[in-house]
Structures are given as structure tokens and as C-alpha cells.
Amino acid sequence: MKTRKFLLSENEIPEHWYNIMADMPNKPMPPLDPGTREPIGPEALAPLFPMGLIMQEVSPEKWIEIPDEVRNIYTMWRPTPLYRAYGLEKALDTPAKIYYKYEGASPSGSHKPNTAVPQAYYNAQEGVKKIVTETGAGQWGSALSFACNHFGIECEVFMVGVSYDGKPYRKVMMNTWGAEVHSSPSTLTAAGRKILADDPNSPGSLGIAISEAVEVAASDPNTKYALGSVLNHVLLHQTIIGQEAVKQMEKAGDMPDIVIAPFGGGSNFAGLSFPFLRMNFEEGKNIRCIAVEPTSCPKLTRGVFRYDFGDTIGMTPLFPMYTLGHTFVPAPIHAGGLRYHGAGVLVSQLLKDDLIEATSHTNPEAFEAGITFARTEGIIPAPEATYGIATAIAEANKCKEEGVSKTILFNLCGHGNFDMKAYEDYFAGKIVEHELTDEEIQASLALLNTPEID
Amino acid sequence: MKTRKFLLSENEIPEHWYNIMADMPNKPMPPLDPGTREPIGPEALAPLFPMGLIMQEVSPEKWIEIPDEVRNIYTMWRPTPLYRAYGLEKALDTPAKIYYKYEGASPSGSHKPNTAVPQAYYNAQEGVKKIVTETGAGQWGSALSFACNHFGIECEVFMVGVSYDGKPYRKVMMNTWGAEVHSSPSTLTAAGRKILADDPNSPGSLGIAISEAVEVAASDPNTKYALGSVLNHVLLHQTIIGQEAVKQMEKAGDMPDIVIAPFGGGSNFAGLSFPFLRMNFEEGKNIRCIAVEPTSCPKLTRGVFRYDFGDTIGMTPLFPMYTLGHTFVPAPIHAGGLRYHGAGVLVSQLLKDDLIEATSHTNPEAFEAGITFARTEGIIPAPEATYGIATAIAEANKCKEEGVSKTILFNLCGHGNFDMKAYEDYFAGKIVEHELTDEEIQASLALLNTPEID
Numbered sequence: 001m002k003t004r005k006f007l008l009s010e011n012e013i014p015e016h017w018y019n020i021m022a023d024m025p026n027k028p029m030p031p032l033d034p035g036t037r038e039p040i041g042p043e044a045l046a047p048l049f050p051m052g053l054i055m056q057e058v059s060p061e062k063w064i065e066i067p068d069e070v071r072n073i074y075t076m077w078r079p080t081p082l083y084r085a086y087g088l089e090k091a092l093d094t095p096a097k098i099y100y101k102y103e104g105a106s107p108s109g110s111h112k113p114n115t116a117v118p119q120a121y122y123n124a125q126e127g128v129k130k131i132v133t134e135t136g137a138g139q140w141g142s143a144l145s146f147a148c149n150h151f152g153i154e155c156e157v158f159m160v161g162v163s164y165d166g167k168p169y170r171k172v173m174m175n176t177w178g179a180e181v182h183s184s185p186s187t188l189t190a191a192g193r194k195i196l197a198d199d200p201n202s203p204g205s206l207g208i209a210i211s212e213a214v215e216v217a218a219s220d221p222n223t224k225y226a227l228g229s230v231l232n233h234v235l236l237h238q239t240i241i242g243q244e245a246v247k248q249m250e251k252a253g254d255m256p257d258i259v260i261a262p263f264g265g266g267s268n269f270a271g272l273s274f275p276f277l278r279m280n281f282e283e284g285k286n287i288r289c290i291a292v293e294p295t296s297c298p299k300l301t302r303g304v305f306r307y308d309f310g311d312t313i314g315m316t317p318l319f320p321m322y323t324l325g326h327t328f329v330p331a332p333i334h335a336g337g338l339r340y341h342g343a344g345v346l347v348s349q350l351l352k353d354d355l356i357e358a359t360s361h362t363n364p365e366a367f368e369a370g371i372t373f374a375r376t377e378g379i380i381p382a383p384e385a386t387y388g389i390a391t392a393i394a395e396a397n398k399c400k401e402e403g404v405s406k407t408i409l410f411n412l413c414g415h416g417n418f419d420m421k422a423y424e425d426y427f428a429g430k431i432v433e434h435e436l437t438d439e440e441i442q443a444s445l446a447l448l449n450t451p452e453i454d
Numbered sequence: 455m456k457t458r459k460f461l462l463s464e465n466e467i468p469e470h471w472y473n474i475m476a477d478m479p480n481k482p483m484p485p486l487d488p489g490t491r492e493p494i495g496p497e498a499l500a501p502l503f504p505m506g507l508i509m510q511e512v513s514p515e516k517w518i519e520i521p522d523e524v525r526n527i528y529t530m531w532r533p534t535p536l537y538r539a540y541g542l543e544k545a546l547d548t549p550a551k552i553y554y555k556y557e558g559a560s561p562s563g564s565h566k567p568n569t570a571v572p573q574a575y576y577n578a579q580e581g582v583k584k585i586v587t588e589t590g591a592g593q594w595g596s597a598l599s600f601a602c603n604h605f606g607i608e609c610e611v612f613m614v615g616v617s618y619d620g621k622p623y624r625k626v627m628m629n630t631w632g633a634e635v636h637s638s639p640s641t642l643t644a645a646g647r648k649i650l651a652d653d654p655n656s657p658g659s660l661g662i663a664i665s666e667a668v669e670v671a672a673s674d675p676n677t678k679y680a681l682g683s684v685l686n687h688v689l690l691h692q693t694i695i696g697q698e699a700v701k702q703m704e705k706a707g708d709m710p711d712i713v714i715a716p717f718g719g720g721s722n723f724a725g726l727s728f729p730f731l732r733m734n735f736e737e738g739k740n741i742r743c744i745a746v747e748p749t750s751c752p753k754l755t756r757g758v759f760r761y762d763f764g765d766t767i768g769m770t771p772l773f774p775m776y777t778l779g780h781t782f783v784p785a786p787i788h789a790g791g792l793r794y795h796g797a798g799v800l801v802s803q804l805l806k807d808d809l810i811e812a813t814s815h816t817n818p819e820a821f822e823a824g825i826t827f828a829r830t831e832g833i834i835p836a837p838e839a840t841y842g843i844a845t846a847i848a849e850a851n852k853c854k855e856e857g858v859s860k861t862i863l864f865n866l867c868g869h870g871n872f873d874m875k876a877y878e879d880y881f882a883g884k885i886v887e888h889e890l891t892d893e894e895i896q897a898s899l900a901l902l903n904t905p906e907i908d
Contacts, residue, residue, distance in 0.1 A: 001522065003464055004529040010457055068455065075458040076832050105559065107832035109871070149829055169623075169874035176828050176877050374630050375603055378530050378561035417563070417871035420623035423630050 004086060006248040008079035013071055018239040020274045020346060021232065022062035023281040026353055028345040029453070031317040032307060037451060040317055047218055048225040052122030056233040064236065070118045073150060077106040077113070078240070082248035083412075087376035089396070096399035097254065098392060100412040101245045101272060102379070108173070110382065110414030111271055112143030112228055115237035119226045120147035130154035130223040132216045134184065134209030136264070137163050137336030137384065138170030139414055140228030145179035155179035158186065158212045160339070161204035162332040170418050184209040191215050191313045203332045206265075206340045207312030214315050229265030229337075230310060230344040238271025245409065246275050256287055256409035258395055262387040263291035263300060263358070264337045266344035272411040277355065289356045290395075291347065292387045294338050294366070296434045297330040299323055300351060300358035302441055307451040308342055318450055321348045325444035331434030333363050334422035335383035341444075361390040362433040367426045369393050370416070382414035383422050458540060460702040462533035467525055472693040474728045474800060475686065476516035477735040480807055482799040483907070485771040486761060491905060494771055501672055502679040506576030510687040518690065524572045527604060531560040531567070532694070536702035537866075541830035543850070550853035551708065552846060554866040555699045555726060556833070562627070564836065564868030565725055566597030566682055569691035573680045574601035584608035584677040586670045588638065588663030590718070591617050591790030591838065592624030593868055594682030599633035609633035612640065612666045614793070615658035616786040624872050638663040645669050645767045657786045660719075660794045661766030668769050683719030683791075684764060684798040692725025699863065700729050710741055710863035712849055716841040717745035717754060717812070718791045720798035726865040731809065743810045744849075745801065746841045748792050748820070750888045751784040753777055754805060754812035756895055761905040762796055772904055775802045779898035785888030787817050788876035789837035795898075815844040816887040821880045823847050824870070836868035837876050 021027060030039040042054045049057070056064060066074075085098040103111035123131055131153055135141025141157040148155035157179055164171065164183035171181045184204045185192035191211035195202050202208070210227070217225035227234060242259075249255050259276045261269040273289035280287055293300055299322045308323040310316035323342040330339040343351070350356045361369075370386030372393065373379070381389060392410040399406050416423065425431055475481060484493035496508045503511070510518060520528075539552040557565035577585055585607055589595025595611040602609035611633055618625065618637040625635045638658045639646035645665035649656050656662070664681070671679035681688060696713075703709050713730045715723040727743040734741055747754055753776045762777040764770035777796040784793040797805070804810045815823075824840030826847065827833070835843060846864040853860050870877065879885055 001464065001526055001529065004526075005464060007461060007463065009461070010455065010459060072455055072458075075455065107834070146832060150832075168878075169871075172874040172878045172881070173834065175881055176825065176834055176874075178829065371630065375632065378600060378604075380561070380627065380630055415871075417623075417627075417869075418874075420626040420630075420872075424622075424626045427626070427629055 002086070004084055006082040006251045008244060008247060010075045012247060013074055013078050014066065014240055014243040016063040016065055017236045018243060018275050018278060019059055019062055019064055019236055020277060022060060023278060024349065026349060028349045029320040031319050032451065034309065034314060034317055037318065044317065048214065050122045050126040050128060050224060052125055053119060053233045056236055057231060067121060070121050073117045079244045080105050082245055084252065085377055088373060091372065091376045092393060092396050092400070094396040094400045095403065095405040096396040097405065097407045098396055099249070099252070099256070099409045101241055101409065102412045103241060104379065104412060104415035108139065108142035108146050109417060110139040110143065111238060111241060111268060112140045113146055114240050114271065115228065115234045115267065116143035116147035118237050120144070120151045120153055123224055124151040124153055128153060128222065128224045130156065131226045132156045132213045132223055133226045133228065134158045134206060134213045135228070136160050136206050136339055138167050138418060139337055139382070141179070141181065142170060142173050143228070144226055145174040145177040148179065149177040156216065157181045158184040158209040160184055160206060160209050160336055161202065163336045166421055167418055184212050186212060188212070189215045194313070205312060205329045207326055210311040211313035211315055214311060229267040232346055234267050235270035235274070235344055235346055238267045239274050241271035241411065242273060242275030245272060249409065254407050257406040258408045259287055259289045260292060260388050260391045260408065261411035262338060262384045262413060263293045264384065265340050266347040268411055268413045270347060273356065290391055291356060291358045292391045293358065293360045294333055294335060294387060295360045295362050296333055296436055297324070297339055298360050298436065299341060299343050301360050304445060305348060305352055306448070306453050308448060309450070310342065319345050320453055321345055322351060324441060325448050327447050328444040334419060335366070335387065337384040338387065359391055361387050364431050364433060366390045367431050379412065380416040381412060382416045383419050385413050456540065458538055460536040460705045462698060462701060464529045466701060467528055467532055468520065468694055468697040470517040470519055471690045472697060472729050472732060473513055473516055473518055473690055474731060476514060477732060478803065480803060482803045483774040485773050486905065488763065488768060488771055491772065498771065502668065504576045504580040504582060504678060506579055507573060507687045510690055511685060521575060524575050527571045533698045534559050536699055538706065539831055542827060545826065545830045546847060546850050546854065548850040548854045549857065549859040550850040551859065551861045552850055553703065553706070553710070553861070553863045555695055555863065556866045557695060558833065558866060558869035562593065562596035562600050563871060564593040564597065565692060565695060565722060566594045567600055568694050568725065569682065569688045569721065570597035570601035572691050574598070574605045574607055577678055578605040578607055582607060582676065582678045584610065585680045586610045586667045586677055587680045587682065588612045588660060588667045589682070590614050590660050590793055592621050592872060593791055593836070595633070595635065596624060596627050598680055598682070599628040599631040602633065603631040610670065611635045612638040612663040614638055614660060614663050614790055615656065617790045620875055621872055638666050640666060642666070643669045648767070659766060659783045661780055664765040665767035665769055668765060683721040686800055688721050689724035689728070689798060689800055692721045693728050695725035695865065696727060696729030699726060703863065708861050711860040712862045713741055713743045714746060714842050714845045714862065715865035716792060716838045716867060717747045718838065719794050720801040722865055722867045724801060727810065744845055745810060745812045746845045747812065747814045748787055748789060748841060749814045749816050750787055750890055751778070751793055752814050752890065753795060753797050755814050758899060759802060759806055760902070760907050762902065763904070764796065773799050774907055775799055776805060778895060779902050781901050782898040788873060789820070789841065791838040792841065813845055815841050818885050818887060820844045821885050833866065834870040835866060836870045837873050839867050
């Protein structure tokens with residue numbers, strides 16, 4: 001029998017996270033104070049994050065040690081398997097070799113616990129009693145609920161309204177791990193009330209939910225905030241995915257030509273790709289790393305590179321990022337985790353420097369890829385994951401057209417067990433593309449009064 | 455770090471299924487023709503099953519080879535991990551060592567694909583175009599949909615009405631793998647129409663859904679029927695679980711004193727326990743194997759051992775089994791997979807001969823155990839699985855009271871990702887016990903006119 005799954009033992013779980021900052025030829029520009037617009041230091045983040053995480057956010061060190069307690073919790077689902085996609089390859093009749101790293105094996109069903117656990121750990125170390133966060137489709141909120149429960153920390157989650165209504169079982173999952181969940185925008189915060197005053201039917205967005213969570217966290221000294229993507233320390237934690245994948249590809253006697261992952265704020269993509277980019281930096285390899293976003297939320301492929309807020313209201317520091325403007329509200333696609341207006345600074349700088357690539361797919365293209373995957377590989381993918389699958393299929397088809405065999409690796413970041421409503425909509429013909437015009441993007445960008453970047 | 459998961463490589467997937475029939479001191483009595491009440495031979499099953507499966511149903515061979523193609527599909531999720539439940543042990547403060555075999559890692563989320571795949575395989579070998587089946591909570595229907603899709607066989611599923619309504623996403627999952635799903639009782643069959651005539655609001659039961667599926671299969675020569683539990687060949691296929699678990703316990707340097715699994719028709723329990731019972735038979739070990747059923751469907755603990763039908767209408771052969779009577783309709787608990795009136799003949803004979811044990815838990819006891827498990831081990835268990843957890847906790851607590859350390863192994867047969875409505879009901883205080891009186895059981899048994907057994 002041909003080996004299908006390449007596994008590692010628990011003692012092969014990496015002992016360090018990889019900090020790509022150390023290897024980047026151009027370091028990201030500093031964040032700016034939202035009021036003074038002057039560069040800020042780490043201390044400015046102290047009201048929201050514990051120092052353990054802030055130090056990681058700004059660390060120049062290439063390798064950051066993973067605490068034993070975190071590695072111990074990682075063993076609840078890690079190392080995750082790396083699969084050779086024999087079924088998909090056969091269906092596509094492609095000369096390409098396709099592999100995927102499966103992060104859906106975690107308790108909450110995605111890659112998000114990889115950072116939720118260390119975030120809860122560092123908060124617990126510093127005596128934090130409660131963590132507030134936002135969640136889109138629910139993957140991040142579930143992961144943080146799971147992690148907080150483990151450390152006996154209270155967890156409060158603002159869930160993007162359109163997902164709160166469409167995915168009620170994600171809420172119950174968070175409740176099962178002891179978290180409290182609100183639909184966002186809510187009347188519990190000034191930010192939420194402002195949004196509702198402007199649009200009582202607002203479907204919500206990650207940016208809005210972030211505003212609400214940050215507001216709650218900032219108002220209580222025993223409460224901190226946590227973010228599931230975008231920030232450097234979050235991307236850092238996710239590098240455990242790619243580090244395992246490097247080892248597993250070696251076990252498979254192979255190495256990818258192309259590494260692919262869906263893109264929301266950057267943690268999914270960074271998690272898989274940064275350890276392969278390290279090989280580009282260190283060993284002069286030329287592995288293509290492709291971030292995949294929805295055409296309905298195209299900050300990497302149609303946005304601008306400038307300073308912008310991380311949230312919708314404008315409470316966070318200003319970050320140098322690819323953005324559609326912080327007031328941009330993406331169409332309510334099922335891939336809620338990809339509905340974010342901006343990109344993390346590390347990924348933005350890498351794209352600016354042409355060290356990575358970006359592409360996009362429509363909603364129907366992504367679902368079609370997801371169905372093909374479910375029927376050939378068995379696992380029903382999360383809507384976010386289907387975007388990465390769509391690019392993997394496109395690259396495999398290109399190999400067939402060109403008659404070349406390439407090795408493709410993508411991040412199957414989560415299962416779709418909580419997203420069956422999305423599949424129901426697909427079979428009912430309700431998955432359509434929300435065509436985004438240049439005028440809509442320009443209108444959103446025109447509202448920005450944040451510093452431009454040369 | 456202490457090892458949490460004991461893993462096997464793909465080439466350690468067993469090459470044979472274990473047929474306990476060969477080792478049983480008393481072989482089960484033969485099935486009887488429902489009309490003549492004379493013993494029937496394998497040929498009587500030919501209208502419903504392919505010969506490859508019928509030969510397994512009656513085989514006296516101790517080891518039955520697993521076809522390479524089946525083992526190859528098994529690698530999509532097997533070998534499954536065996537976990538040491540450090541979190542649960544700590545929460546219980548027990549001297550017991552608790553392990554669980556996790557079958558929720560399969561694409562459909564339970565142990566059911568272990569038999570769905572070989573069943574689809576043997577049907578495909580014999581040119582069958584379509585398979586019809588029933589499903590309770592949806593685990594079996596999902597598994598067969600997945601398996602049929604793999605072999606290009608059409609799949610039609612009668613889903614117990616109360617689960618069809620309460621678990622719509624199971625239906626979508628089956629659709630995603632290409633299956634057609636009906637709510638049972640339906641108007642598509644004479645059996646369904648009869649039930650609906652008597653009770654238009656019937657919540658359905660596995661027995662009723664079996665009647666419908668058998669009726670459809672029997673009416674078309676290119677269509678066969680498949681059962682997800684009860685029958686010998688189904689239990690046989692599931693022994694892959696326990697065989698892996700034996701190897702994994704050896705890797706852990708341990709061996710269970712007590713093996714525990716939930717009990718619906720027998721495949722969950724047999725799958726884990728039979729390979730350990732083999733060690734009792736062959737090596738004179740004394741491993742206790744405990745089948746756990748709901749107090750609301752207590753055929754093993756309060757039923758009678760006699761001939762009965764496998765379905766509600768009385769279309770199947772008569773089997774020697776522990777039963778509550780084939781017209782018994784259990785309370786509509788969320789653990790739909792355990793709502794079956796009878797027990798498979800192998801398990802029934804083993805219980806009759808005192809070679810295994812049986813116990814039961816109420817619905818609230820089971821959910822409470824499930825919540826404890828989710829909060830200590832991370833994985834949210836399927837409602838069926840919570841019954842096994844409840845017994846594992848009870849035995850671990852007994853160890854604490856008695857100050858002895860025993861090794862406990864249970865089957866975590868599936869995750870609860872499709873059962874969050876059940877958890878929602880639990881948190882809303884809606885999970886109550888449906889007290890079953892002796893009079894109710896006697897009333898159901900009084901309707902039996904099937905042969906008694908001395």
C-alpha cells in the first residue's frame with residue numbers, strides 16, 4: 001500500500017516557533033498611535049495584551065521557545081497529519097502531486113487552537129481573569145473558548161451577526177467549553193450601538209466585532225483582548241503547522257514547488273508558508289507561496305498598501321497593511337473567517353516585496369472545489385478551506401495542460417462540520433458571487449484619512 | 455512530556471478481521487424463517503445482501519482477510535489514535551488509568567465507516583448499483599453515503615424522523631457525498647404508510663426505518679440492503695478497532711482491566727471488545743467487557759432472550775436476541791444510534807453466557823459525563839459516546855472509593871459536531887429522563903408471538 005498519511009510522533013512537535021521577522025529583508029514599518037500618528041512602542045499594547053505576547057509581537061529573535069505546558073496541550077491533537085491527496089489527483093487526472101496538511105483534527109476543528117492555547121497560557125501566567133474576543137465564522141471563538149476553559153479563564157466572544165444567525169451550533173460549542181457569546185453588532189458596547197444606529201440590519205463584520213471586543217477589554221484592568229489572526233504573535237504561533245509540514249514532506253521524500261493557503265488576516269497562510277519561506281531565505285530555494293482570498297474581499301489583489309486601522313471604528317493602532325479600508329463591509333459569504341478588510345503587516349510587507357503571491361476565487365468556484373474535495377478525499381472542508389483547494393486544483397490543472405509534474409501543498413485549515421448550512425445553500429443554488437466593483441472599493445478607500453506609504 | 459496519543463502507522467492496520475464466532479463456547483442458534491419458523495441458511499439472505507457479506511455472516515473461520523482495496527480506503531483515517539485521558543483522570547482525582555480509542559477521526563465522524571467501506575466494496579464486487587439503508591442519528595447513513603460515493607454506488611437512506619428533524623446537517627452531509635435521504639416513517643413504502651396510518655406523528659425508530667429500507671431493497675434486483683450494526687458481518691468489520699487498540703495498549707505498556715463501549719445493536723461494543731475477549735479466550739485473561747445502554751432502551755439489562763424480528767414490521771428473519779419486543783418504540787433521546795429494540799446475536803449469546811456485562815445510564819447522567827469529558831479532554835462527544843463515558847467515570851470513581859488503580863479503556867465512538875442541538879437542549883434544562891416502567895416493557899413483550907428460548 002502507498003502511504004497516504006505522513007505522521008509525526010508527539011516528541012517531534014517543534015520546540016520553537018519560527019519568527020520570520022528575523023529573516024525578512026525589509027522589516028515592517030512600525031505601528032502608529034491612532035491619535036498622534038507617531039510610532040508606538042510595545043507598552044502601548046499593554047492595556048490589551050499580556051507582556052508575554054507583546055514581547056513576541058516585537059521580538060527580533062528568529063526562534064522563540066514553545067513553553068512545555070503549551071506543547072503538552074498541543075499533544076491533544078498535534079502533530080496533525082499530512083496527506084497525499086491520491087483521490088483528488090486521480091479525479092483531476094493531473095501529473096501534479098498534491099499534499100495537504102489537515103488542521104481540522106483539533107478539538108474545535110481548525111488551526112486556530114495553535115495560537116489560542118499559547119495566548120491563554122501567557123494571559124494565565126500574568127493572572128488575567130477574562131479574555132474578550134471576536135469571531136467570524138466561529139472557528140477562532142471556539143478555539144479560544146477551548147483554550148480559556150483549559151486555563152480556567154473566563155471567555156467572552158462577539159460573533160459576527162451573520163454567522164451567529166447562520167451557525168447556531170458554533171455558539172453551543174463555545175458554551176460547552178464555558179464561554180459567553182454575543183451577536184455583533186450588539187447593544188452592549190458604544191461601538192456596536194453606533195453601527196446599529198447607522199444600520200439596524202448590519203450583518204456585522206470582523207472589523208466591527210473587533211471594535212466591540214477591544215472596547216470591553218479596554219474598560220476592565222483584569223480583562224484582556226485576544227485576536228485570532230493578523231498580529232505578528234498570532235502568525236508566529238501558527239508556524240508550528242509549516243514546521244511540521246516541512247518534516248513531513250521530508251518523510252514523504254518530497255518538497256513542495258507551490259504552497260497554498262486561504263487568506264483572511266494571515267494566520268492560516270503564514271502558519272503553513274513561513275517555514276517554507278525560511279527555506280527560500282536560508283537555502284535559496286524558490287518555493288512559490290500563494291495566499292488565496294475571496295474575490296468579494298480582495299485586499300491583497302485589489303486593495304492598497306497604506307496605514308489603516310485593524311478595526312472598523314478606528315480604536316486600534318494604525319498598521320502598514322494591504323487594505324480595502326477599515327469601513328469596508330464584505331458580502332456575507334459563508335467563509336466568515338476571510339471577511340476582513342486588511343492583511344497582517346508581516347504578510348503585507350512580504351507581498352509588497354514580491355516574496356509571496358496572492359490570488360482570488362469566487363464563492364461558487366470555491367464551493368465547487370470543496371465538493372470535489374469532499375467526494376474524492378472524504379473530508380468535508382470548511383468554507384474558508386475551499387478557497388485554498390480551488391487554487392490547488394487550478395495549479396494542478398495547469399500542470400496537466402503544460403504536461404509538467406509539480407508538487408503542491410495546501411493547508412486544509414478546518415473541517416466543515418459546522419458549515420453544512422453553507423453546503424445546503426450550495427445544493428439549493430443559493431451560492432452566488434457578490435460582484436465587487438472598482439467603484440465600491442474606491443468609495444471605501446476614499447473614506448481613509450490614514451497615512452499613505454510611498 | 456508524557457505521551458498522550460498512542461499511534462500506529464498505516465502498515466500496522468490489521469490485515470484480518472477477527473471472527474469471535476470461532477472462539478465462542480456456545481455458538482448462536484440459527485436464524486429462523488419469519489414464515490415457516492424453520493432454520494434458514496445463508497441463501498435466504500441473498501435478496502438483501504451480496505454473497506461476499508453473507509459468507510462472512512455465517513463463516514466459522516477465526517480470521518477473515520481484509521481486501522487490500524478496503525485497507526487502502528481505511529488509510530483515509532486509520533489507524534485511529536488511542537488516547538490516555540490525563541485531563542479526565544485529573545478532574546476525577548482517580549487512581550485509575552483511563553484510555554479511550556477515538557473513532558471520531560473518520561470523515562463521517564464515527565466508527566461506522568469501518569463497516570460501510572467493506573460493505574460497499576463487496577456490493578461493488580458483485581455489480582450492485584444501489585444500496586438502501588436506514589439511519590438513526592445519522593452516523594451510519596453518513597458513513598454509507600461516504601463509502602458508496604467512493605465506489606460509485608447509489609445510496610438511499612431512510613432516516614429516523616425525530617433525527618431527520620433535529621439534525622438537518624446530517625442530511626446535508628449525506629447529500630454532499632451524493633446520497634438521497636428520506637424522513638422515516640415515509641409514504642414511500644407500505645411499511646411506512648402502515649405506521650403513519652396508526653400514528654401520523656410517529657417519531658420513527660430504527661426498527662421502522664429498517665422495515666422501509668428492506669422493503670425497497672427487496673423490490674429491485676439491482677438494489678441491496680445494508681445494515682450498520684447487529685449482524686455478524688458488521689460486528690466482524692468493526693473488530694479493526696479493538697485489534698488496533700490491543701497493539702496500542704501494548705505500546706503504552708499497559709492492558710485494560712475493563713473495556714467499555716456504548717450499545718445500540720452491538721457494533722460499537724463488539725468492535726472494541728471482541729479482540730480483548732479473544733485474549734480472555736486464548737490467554738485466560740479476565741478483562742471485563744461492559745456494554746452500556748440507555749435506561750430508556752434497556753434490552754440487555756431489562757429485556758428477554760428470545761427469538762425476535764430485526765425490524766418493526768416483521769419482515770426480517772427471526773434472530774435469537776435480547777429484545778424489548780420488535781414493536782418497542784424508545785423515547786426520542788438524542789443518542790439515536792442506541793434506540794434499537796434488540797441486540798445482535800453474537801453479543802446476546804455472550805451476555806447469556808456471562809462472558810460480558812451490561813449496564814445502563816439515564817440521559818442526564820450521560821450528558822453530564824459528556825460535558826465533563828468535553829471540558830477535560832477537549833473533544834465534544836456524540837450523544838451515543840457519552841453513555842460509555844458515564845460508565846468509565848463510574849468505574850474510575852469506584853477505583854477512587856476503593857483505593858485501587860485499574861486500567862479502563864472505552865470507545866469514544868464519535869464526535870458530537872452534528873449533535874450540538876442536543877447540547878443546546880442540555881444547557882436549556884431540556885434533557886430529562888423518560889422513565890420506563892416494567893408495565894411498558896411487559897406490554898411490548900406481550901405482543902411477541904415469536905419462539906421462546908429455554
